[in-house]
Amino acid sequence: MTLPTPADSFSQSYVEASAKFRVTAAGAGAALTRYANPNRGPNGEALATDVARFGPADAAGVLLINSGTHGAEGFCGSGAQIALMAAGWQRRLPPGVALVLSHAINPYGFAWLRRVTEENVDLNRNFVDHAQPHPANPGYAEIHDWLLPAAWEGPERETADAALARFTAERGDLASRTAQSSGQYTHPDGMFYGGIAPTWSNRTFHAIIDAHLRTAQRFCFFDLHTGLGPSGYGEPSYVGRDTEEGFAEAQRWFGPDVTWLSRGTGASQPLGGHIGEPFAPYHARGVTGPVLGIEFGTHPREVVRTALRAEHWLHRRGIADGQLAARIKRDLRDAFYVDADEWKAQIVARCEELTGKAIANLAQA
Ligand SMILES: [Zn+2]
Structure with a gap:
């Protein structure tokens, strides 16, 4: 079979991305696992997270790369994962090292052009201990109605923006950024809602890491995101195990441009309940390795923020059709995905660079 080029690795819809991922992975010799989501896409299509594994079943070193935590951000992550296979990284694995690609962990958000899951939950705020009181974010309650005003255009919106x-x-x-986007657990119809129970994507992610890190003594995790930072730049953001030693290890593996999420040194403000949390038990029992978010910039912060607000407004008001709805959905996709060959080439080059470094370190460790 012919493998896709970097630009051809990217897709225009969840359906195309999912099929291309499975075909490319199968052609490259992966062991594939499918986790079916109980919902359907906008055209009645099946939704699922697909996992491709290359390398030995009892690998001591595992590189796990995940896409689509934030739904529509999966356009980027999916393309990067497919491009890694097309470039043949599965054939460059040293002995004892496995490469695991987890595709569209939030398939509902990807298919429906939402950043959140079917539960309106920001998956990257959902990995908290739900048996404990949820983190407070009193600032969010103050701005909730201004973020999502009664009307998206006209005087109500102007009043809300002024507030x-x-x-x-x-x-x-x-x-202000903390109030808006660090996560909130009080407004189920709001933005950056963390949920009060583990979502389907959360439970699926736990199942994936339990299956694939079973024999690992060391690992590396990349979670592919978009929407923050300079266009085309991929910022490696250290999210776990959140120690000086762990951060030093991440910089040793990937270089001085690794930032530290909980210290606020990168493009994102500190936040809790992120997808790095499920790795804590592995680190606690001596399985070592860096956990990184890779954040690819798309457009200026205000453009992304407005697109996100608009899409949440649409959802909260229950509007599905019409010109405004179509425009808002298109803007949401465009906010998190730059459909241009040059941008895609930058994404692929950065992912290849980071993958090369991860594999070299997993082999040496
Ligand atoms: Zn994201």
Whole structure:
């Protein structure tokens, strides 16, 4: 079979991405596992997370690369994963090292052009201990109705935007960003809602890492994201195990441009309940390795923020059709995915660079 080129590795829909991932993985000799999601896509299509594994079943070193935590951000992550297979990284694995690609962990968000799951949950805020009281974010309650005003266009929106600008002027930029996007557990119809129980994607992710890190003594995890930072730049953001030693290890493996999420040194403000949390038990029992979010920039922060607000507004108001709905959905996809060959080439080059470094370190460790 002919493997896709970097630009051909990217897709225009979840359906295309999912099929291309499975065909490419099968052609490259992967062991494939499918986790079926109980929902359907906008055209009645089946939804699933697919996992491709290359390398020995009892690998001591595992590189796990995940896409689509934030639904529509999967356009980028899917393309990168397919490009890695097309470039033949599965044939360059040293003895004892496995490569595992987890495709579309939030297939509902990917298919429906949402950043959140079918539960309206930001998966990257959902990995908290739900038996404990949920983290408080009192700032969010203050701005919820301004973020999602009664009307998206006209006087209500203008009043809401003025109130948000006042909030930022009075409290500062960091407090404003923290209120809005660090996660909230009180408004199920709101933005950056972390949920009060593990979502399907959360449970599926746990099943995937339990299956694939079973024999690992060391591992590396990349979670592929978009929407923050300079366009085309891939920022490696250290998210676990959240120690000086762990951060030093991440910089040793990947270089000085690794940032530290919980210290706020990168494009994202610190946040809890992220997808690095499920690796804590592995680190606790001595399985070592860096856990990184890779954040690829798309458009200026304000463009991304407005697209996200609009899509949440649409969902909260229950509007599915019409010109405004179509425009908002298109803007949402465009906010998290730059459909241009040059951008895609930058994404693929960065993923190949980081994959090469991870594999070299997994072999040596
Ligand atoms: Zn993301």
